[in-house]
Structure formats: C-alpha cells, structure tokens
Amino acid sequence: MTDFSFAMLPGIEQEELLWLKELTKNFSDENKQRFLAVYQSRRKDPQAILICSLIGLVCVAGIQRFLVNQIxxxxIYVLTLGFCFVGxxxxAINYRKLAWEFNKKEAVSTAALLGL
Incomplete structure (x- = not known):
C-alpha cells in the first residue's frame, strides 16, 4: 500500500496528509489498509461541514456541530439560532479547522481501536 491511498480521501489537505503519514509510518501494509478503511468511514469531509454551516444560515443552525459530534x-446552536447567526x-469561515480537529481525534481513536 502506498501513501497515495491517503491522498485519495475527499477534501484532504496537506497538513492532514502529512499527519496521517507520520501516524502510520510504523504500520505494516495490512495495518495501514485496515486503518484507512476504518478512518475513511469515520472521517468528515470539510466541504460537508461547510455546506451544513451554510444550511444553518437559512434553515436549522447547528447541524455542523452535530456532524462533528459536538452534541x-x-x-445550544439550535436553541439560540447559532448564537444569532454569529456562531x-x-x-462557516472556520469549517476546515472544525473538520481537522474532528478528523485528528478520529484518526487517533481508529489507531487505538485497531490496537496499533
């Protein structure tokens, strides 16, 4: 398995790619494949978080927070209309940071789940 497999993840940025390579550098090819399969199913695409944030401006605020497991x-966003839309x-501006924080936690928990 090559490191190119991580580059195929939708919306992945250079920082996340480098971090994943560093996290999995000591994994065998089989373990990398298992890690990638589980991580890919748990990972959130930054574009999805942006879309949910924009939906929050016209419909129900806070969907993006539920998406990144911040229940x-x-x-609070639903009850306060996203802090009067400011939040x-x-x-919507910091959607990449929200996705990166969530994905980083999921990568670590995926590695722990697989016992790596």
Missing amino acids: GMGI TIID
Whole structure:
C-alpha cells in the first residue's frame, strides 16, 4: 500500500496528509489498509461541514456541530439560532479547522481501536 491511498480521501489537505503519514509510518501494509478503511468511514469531509454551516444560515443552525459530534454545542446552536447567526458564520469561515480537529481525534481513536 502506498501513501497515495491517503491522498485519495475527499477534501484532504496537506497538513492532514502529512499527519496521517507520520501516524502510520510504523504500520505494516495490512495495518495501514485496515486503518484507512476504518478512518475513511469515520472521517468528515470539510466541504460537508461547510455546506451544513451554510444550511444553518437559512434553515436549522447547528447541524455542523452535530456532524462533528459536538452534541451540546449543536443543541445550544439550535436553541439560540447559532448564537444569532454569529456562531454559524464563524463556523462557516472556520469549517476546515472544525473538520481537522474532528478528523485528528478520529484518526487517533481508529489507531487505538485497531490496537496499533
């Protein structure tokens, strides 16, 4: 398995790609394949978070927070209309950071789940 497999993840940025390569550098090819399969199913695409943030401006605020597993903040956003849309606008601007933080946690938990 080559490192090119990580580059095939949708919306992956250079920082995440380098971090994944560093995380999996000591994995065997079989373990990398297993890691990639599980991580790919758990990973959130930054574009999906952006779309959910924009939906929050016209419909239900907070969907992006539920998507990144921040249930408490999602409920607060729903009840306060995304802090009067200010929080939703900030999330729309910082959608890559939200995705990166979530994906980083999922990569570490995936490696732990597989016992790597």
